[in-house]
Amino acid sequence: MSTDINRSWQLSGFGLSRLKPAEGKVPEPGPHDLLVRNRAVSLNYKDKLIVDGTLIPDLAFPYVPTSDAVGEVVAVGSAVSRFKVGQRVLGQVIADWPDGDAPPVLHKHTLGSSLPGMLSDYVLFGEDAAVSAPPSLSDVEAATLPIAALTAWFALAEATKPIAGQTVLIQGTGGVSLFALQFAAAFGLRAIVTSSSDEKLGRAKQLGAWQVINYRTQPAWDEAALDLTDGLGVNHVLEMVGGDNARRSINALGADGRLSIIGLLGSMELSFPILPFMRNRIVVQGLSIGHRRAFERMNQAIEALALKPVIDKVYGFDQVPRAFEHLEKGPFGKIVIAGS
Amino acid sequence: MSTDINRSWQLSGFGLSRLKPAEGKVPEPGPHDLLVRNRAVSLNYKDKLIVDGTLIPDLAFPYVPTSDAVGEVVAVGSAVSRFKVGQRVLGQVIADWPDGDAPPVLHKHTLGSSLPGMLSDYVLFGEDAAVSAPPSLSDVEAATLPIAALTAWFALAEATKPIAGQTVLIQGTGGVSLFALQFAAAFGLRAIVTSSSDEKLGRAKQLGAWQVINYRTQPAWDEAALDLTDGLGVNHVLEMVGGDNARRSINALGADGRLSIIGLLGSMELSFPILPFMRNRIVVQGLSIGHRRAFERMNQAIEALALKPVIDKVYGFDQVPRAFEHLEKGPFGKIVIAGS
Amino acid sequence: MSTDINRSWQLSGFGLSRLKPAEGKVPEPGPHDLLVRNRAVSLNYKDKLIVDGTLIPDLAFPYVPTSDAVGEVVAVGSAVSRFKVGQRVLGQVIADWPDGDAPPVLHKHTLGSSLPGMLSDYVLFGEDAAVSAPPSLSDVEAATLPIAALTAWFALAEATKPIAGQTVLIQGTGGVSLFALQFAAAFGLRAIVTSSSDEKLGRAKQLGAWQVINYRTQPAWDEAALDLTDGLGVNHVLEMVGGDNARRSINALGADGRLSIIGLLGSMELSFPILPFMRNRIVVQGLSIGHRRAFERMNQAIEALALKPVIDKVYGFDQVPRAFEHLEKGPFGKIVIAGS
Amino acid sequence: MSTDINRSWQLSGFGLSRLKPAEGKVPEPGPHDLLVRNRAVSLNYKDKLIVDGTLIPDLAFPYVPTSDAVGEVVAVGSAVSRFKVGQRVLGQVIADWPDGDAPPVLHKHTLGSSLPGMLSDYVLFGEDAAVSAPPSLSDVEAATLPIAALTAWFALAEATKPIAGQTVLIQGTGGVSLFALQFAAAFGLRAIVTSSSDEKLGRAKQLGAWQVINYRTQPAWDEAALDLTDGLGVNHVLEMVGGDNARRSINALGADGRLSIIGLLGSMELSFPILPFMRNRIVVQGLSIGHRRAFERMNQAIEALALKPVIDKVYGFDQVPRAFEHLEKGPFGKIVIAGS
Structure with a gap:
């Protein structure tokens, strides 16, 4: 330049x-x-x-x-x-x-x-x-x-309260998702990462993922997430896709679960069944950066956490x-x- | 007995x-x-x-x-x-x-x-x-x-914070909706009530509705709600129907708006477009009584407000x-x- | 001019x-x-x-x-x-x-x-x-x-969540206190007003006070407040004085009570006993306007409530x-x- | 037995x-x-x-x-x-x-x-x-x-929202304080620990303290805390002593700071000046376990964090x-x- x-x-x-x-x-x-x-x-x-x-x-x-x-x-x-x-x-x-x-x-x-x-x-x-x-x-x-970082930070640290030991399911391994994974690990959250690539999932584990799900070999990744949480469901899902994918996200959530809508890689629509949504008092929130x-605050945390x-x-x-x-x-x- | x-x-x-x-x-x-x-x-x-x-x-x-x-x-x-x-x-x-x-x-x-x-x-x-x-x-x-009363109370006073002067759109005039109207009026909220009956809307006005919309004569009730709020959108919608009705609910909401899913009179599904949802950082929450x-707390309020x-x-x-x-x-x- | x-x-x-x-x-x-x-x-x-x-x-x-x-x-x-x-x-x-x-x-x-x-x-x-x-x-x-109005609004509607039916004790009848009284009444809160003048207390009742206490004739106004709440204590006290007056404020509060420090008419110091404070998990918050x-938001509420x-x-x-x-x-x- | x-x-x-x-x-x-x-x-x-x-x-x-x-x-x-x-x-x-x-x-x-x-x-x-x-x-x-653990957890993770990168000052190295230190470190908070013993402070560093202050050699530990935070003040102080010690705690806090009253090792009274308290909109909260x-939730976190x-x-x-x-x-x- x-x-x-x-x-x-x-x-x-x-x-x-x-x-x-x-x-x-x-x-x-x-x-x-x-x-x-x-x-x-x-x-x-x-x-x-x-x-x-x-x-x-x-x-x-x-x-x-x-x-x-x-x-x-x-x-x-x-x-x-x-x-x-x-x-x-x-x-x-x-x-x-x-x-x-x-x-x-x-x-x-x-x-x-x-x-x-x-x-x-x-x-x-x-x-x-x-x-x-x-x-x-x-x-x-x-x-x-x-x-990318501010969106992940806002979803995990501002729009809600991160409670160590709780589970968060992160879809994919793009920019926002990897920041979310790094923040989640640093906050003591148990991060479950999904991807279609075992190689990427291996790298996610190295970055601190608690569990990983290959959605190609396990298309019912929501059921896999329920299994990983002893049937209780995860506490938070970061939705990167939309459309029918959100149905699985709702299904993977437990009581008082939260779905943060961050990405629209797959669809401009969102749809899901009402009953589990009401029964578990789910919160779905749309986010736009922060x-x-x-x-x-995030930059201060990046320094404190030595996050790269x-x-x-x-x-x-x-x-x-x-x-x-x-x-x-x-x-x-x-x-x-x-x-x- | x-x-x-x-x-x-x-x-x-x-x-x-x-x-x-x-x-x-x-x-x-x-x-x-x-x-x-x-x-x-x-x-x-x-x-x-x-x-x-x-x-x-x-x-x-x-x-x-x-x-x-x-x-x-x-x-x-x-x-x-x-x-x-x-x-x-x-x-x-x-x-x-x-x-x-x-x-x-x-x-x-x-x-x-x-x-x-x-x-x-x-x-x-x-x-x-x-x-x-x-x-x-x-x-x-x-x-x-x-x-009925506890569901309305929980949506307006527990799951969120009622801020006097803000707008809440209440669908219909059934049991939950009328409790919501009465609570909203008592909290200083501006309640907009929808119904297909002008006679019911008249009674809603007597119960404290700020504005009313007949969705039979104004099927685009979301646009009507935007007009009533100078284009800013309402702060909170109580969804009693589901299905495509929720699309209008999302459209009627303004920045940081909230959609409380309370009823399922019309559909067991919920669907809406992602873009306005993310742009306005909408929160959609499923509720199950309280x-x-x-x-x-509600009973104490009913006494204090002399609500019937x-x-x-x-x-x-x-x-x-x-x-x-x-x-x-x-x-x-x-x-x-x-x-x- | x-x-x-x-x-x-x-x-x-x-x-x-x-x-x-x-x-x-x-x-x-x-x-x-x-x-x-x-x-x-x-x-x-x-x-x-x-x-x-x-x-x-x-x-x-x-x-x-x-x-x-x-x-x-x-x-x-x-x-x-x-x-x-x-x-x-x-x-x-x-x-x-x-x-x-x-x-x-x-x-x-x-x-x-x-x-x-x-x-x-x-x-x-x-x-x-x-x-x-x-x-x-x-x-x-x-x-x-x-x-005056923004301080009262911030204490009652922003820094906490007004829950209709709960009690708030407001000290005095100056500018901030009367705004607090008017807002409290409009939110469905039960306002208790203290003053040394029965005449002022009479006017406070006309503005919507639920109960009043003359602290000249009832110097133990904290005990009077406990009596008015069946011994449970009030939910919120707006402190306008400071010093030893705050001891009574703490004593008047019930479980999870809140003391908002707004005024400093009497002292530049604040002091109170720790035990009731911890037992009831009291929150004391200093406020500076808003x-x-x-x-x-307040101006919108003033319009909606037709407050003068x-x-x-x-x-x-x-x-x-x-x-x-x-x-x-x-x-x-x-x-x-x-x-x- | x-x-x-x-x-x-x-x-x-x-x-x-x-x-x-x-x-x-x-x-x-x-x-x-x-x-x-x-x-x-x-x-x-x-x-x-x-x-x-x-x-x-x-x-x-x-x-x-x-x-x-x-x-x-x-x-x-x-x-x-x-x-x-x-x-x-x-x-x-x-x-x-x-x-x-x-x-x-x-x-x-x-x-x-x-x-x-x-x-x-x-x-x-x-x-x-x-x-x-x-x-x-x-x-x-x-x-x-x-x-001990639940009190520390409640102060850091329930009564407030832990935001990674923020500072928390922990008084002493007793049971509650060390749990607070371990949780703070696990949440990405920057913990400042005070003690009269350099040996204990050394062990606190090994447990994850970001900074330590010996209040015997630095009796004005509040000023030391301000220095460590570039004059901005800490975000949260866990008060274990009461009495005049709380004056320093208030002084060590920055804007929107929080003082959690947990212990009463030194006094049954709490006192502090009103002005800095109001200027910084400080919140003082009494806690009683949880x-x-x-x-x-804490037990789940202890498992996730492998905390001992x-x-x-x-x-x-x-x-x-x-x-x-x-x-x-x-x-x-x-x-x-x-x-x-």
Whole structure:
């Protein structure tokens, strides 16, 4: 990434073939803005859904995708008081959500959506929409936090209360799922991980999974989860798929169980039977990343726990399309773009 | 109801035509039991679903249906310390749920299900599964509380935090819904009531509804609810129907909205789109009545609020089948059986 | 209040005799500021403690006291998006507390403390530190909300969960106490009010008090409160005094009781015996007003409940010292300064 | 411990010199009781306060002290359904607190207080006041859980929400404190331990303390705690002393900090200044052990975390007075009585 011009990857229309390098001017920070020299960007599955036109059908082009970046503050607006030049910062993706309940109309100010995306040399963050990067993490590692880690953290530590010894079932081994696994293990939760690959399940065990279920060899993974919990059911399921998969999730839950809806890999619909749902007084909650205060608390925890994000592969800034192709294949952990 | 023999209404098989009078012995209280002379019994929609075989397909016959009763303690077991002869008590329907989380395997000890039902002259309550009836209520009024009132109370005052000024949408004008309306009004919530009958909606207004929607003339009642809230959406919906109706419920909710699943009048399935659910961080919770502590708190509130249950009609003990027929037509409030 | 110059009341040193009229320039709004033409200002007891030097011994002079004002937006900064010229707004006193937990170092940005006070014709609010005034309230009424009403609301509706039928004991009949009484009554709580004046207690009953205790004729008001609750103790006490008074507050509480520390009329110390405190698992919480989201929720509730603040007396802008003198005598409700 | 007669240690009056061996009959289980053959008993500091007459001045003699025991079920009452002969159980000390809020009049049914103590060969537990002992623990280890471990667990995992990365300051290295340290470390909390002994602090570090403070060499341990947290203050303090010590605890807390009052080693009074308390919106909570559901959850966590209680010394059943003498000297962890 060079200094005077601002290189970007821009979509001129839907489809990965329309994601192309572009050049523009370095943006001017307003009074409350930070100008940030990007050091690393991570990809999320929703970036693929935006690029291929599934998630935001009325996107305005040209559009710079992605939301997660770490960089160095190189200039600050006249009124900025929270950060200084030289600090390493991460962007708060839902920019107008400092704490508590979300703003009434969400996604009004969201990085990589209503606000510009991160695949540029230089980006702007509002000073109230940035947090310090955890000092113990490298740039590549820190870039993975804004969506994947914060979503997992919010589901396990903010939206509910983690009670050590309880069980949490985590679907898959993508970026959010592996953060969830690492947090769960660090909180003393018993994590059950599902995957179609025994190799990935083996690696999940090394990361602290209590039990694993291969849903290819055990399609009735809900029954397997009930067996693992002596028939009582698990306390919490992180749903990454939706559709009929959620029926099994409900079935795997025990009394006062919780289903956190995080992903939509498989369907835009959710359906399940009412009776077990009512009998066990299940709570199903939709999540959308998290607020800035949670981001700050998470970063403090990452330091305290000495937790290291799982990186599947790092691509150069000139390899963005290949990084997106990798994303589609289902990485183990995160895909990051870093370096020039 | 006479004294030496114990008259009951018993099902010999599924269907209202098989619900017949029977006579038996007055039960003997165990050391921790209360022997209660029944004074009034109220019906719930789930009693109809049990009688016609929908809810518990493997029911053992003969079976005495219904769960809600008020009566007088006429004898106590040797170890009883919480109640005395002469007190007026209500049964706690989920008998082994004193407070906090529900027992791991719910409905193991439930009145009118695993435990005998209430359509008898004499019934037994465990002393830990009974509460004092609110003194300000008549027998007929008190009999309506164990399921309908407690379900509404639990949804509005226990499972969540009622915040005055917020909006709650209540579907229909049956027993649970009218209790919900009365509680909502007493807590300072703005209640929106839906019904297909303008006449019922008029009565709902008299009971404290802030706004009403006739879903026959306004089938897109979710859009109507959004209009009533300046497009922000309601804070809480009490779902009484299920199925596709829940799609509209999700659509009517605003940021951090809550959907409490209480009834299953229309479908045994629940389905809705994931995107608005995640965007607004919706919580959907299944409810099953409530615990004894909540019952006690509710009774205290009923006294403080001088709240009077809405009774549609009272039938005699010899008119039980007619009472069930009325239930099927959709009463405005509660159906009660009282008197000999 | 005139237009071109900005009249104020300024302290040149501690003591009411040093509070004098002054004139200055109308302030210039920064990009995110609202310029507000003041319409009414209300006094709080802490304003007296600031004027006489008790609360902030290192205050910098000249200083414009008071924190609560309502006014009309007459100009907005270039970046303002939340408000428009012509809207009627209230200032959020702890300006950098939008929601959730408070900022780590509190009172960094507080109206009438680190930020200028309100006794001026024109004041500035950051757009993120203002809320719309409830349309149903007059200017005089609206001016009472920012500290007194929000403190009472936060204690009863935000920091805990109001459960109808429970008891709350409110000390005194000042501004915060009467808001607490009105909110408590509107939430279905049973409010017990204490005062040394039977006349004030009579007015408290008219405002919805369930019971009253004259602590002059009944100095052991804690025992009186236990009697009123059949020996069970009250659920919540709002402490306005501190010192030994808090011992009685602890004694008046029942199991799982809560003591909200709101005022410091009598002492800067708090002390009580440990044993009853532990036995009943008491929670004592210190409160400092509340966040902006709570302010917005409260204003919505004020509309829904049609609640009207209790005003003891309104003084003109030229009568500020007399208003402060009145404050010292213990008003029934709020003292407001309005008009030119 | 022999079989036909029931040996006990009984107090005939206050003072350790009046604690003497006695013999009685093996008690008869009522219909809902478990007859338990004791295997190990642990001591708590409150047992000393009871023996010397400080805690319960109106104690009725003869009295068998202590509350914490593990044993084997050797007979069950006719109505018992939750346990079987042969199971290893622990007694729930506050016997009538299954979950949720405590019973209105607490300590009505408490082991070693209103109910008989545990220093007997055979004891009775109500079946609703017993839990299974964690299989991974020895008898000696399991006996330490009912008060010390449950109090620490309740303070850290039930009464509040443990958020990994936050700080908790734990006073001393007695039984409750070391359990708190072990739980805190397992939840990802940063534990700061205080003691007057560098040797004990060294052992605390081995058990997972993040930082330690010797309050003999650093009497202003509150300032030391502020330094360790970059001036922000700690999030949670477990108060074991009371009196003026609590002033330092309040001073050591940051915004929204929490002070859990657990012990009363130094004073029966609590006092602190109001201003910092209100400014930081501190919560002070009195705790009394915990409910049965929490006990069950804790035991599940002990299995999941493979946590081992810290035992200072084990005494034989004939060495009870020596065990009490050791208790007074301030053990590192727990004192247990086991074996005949």
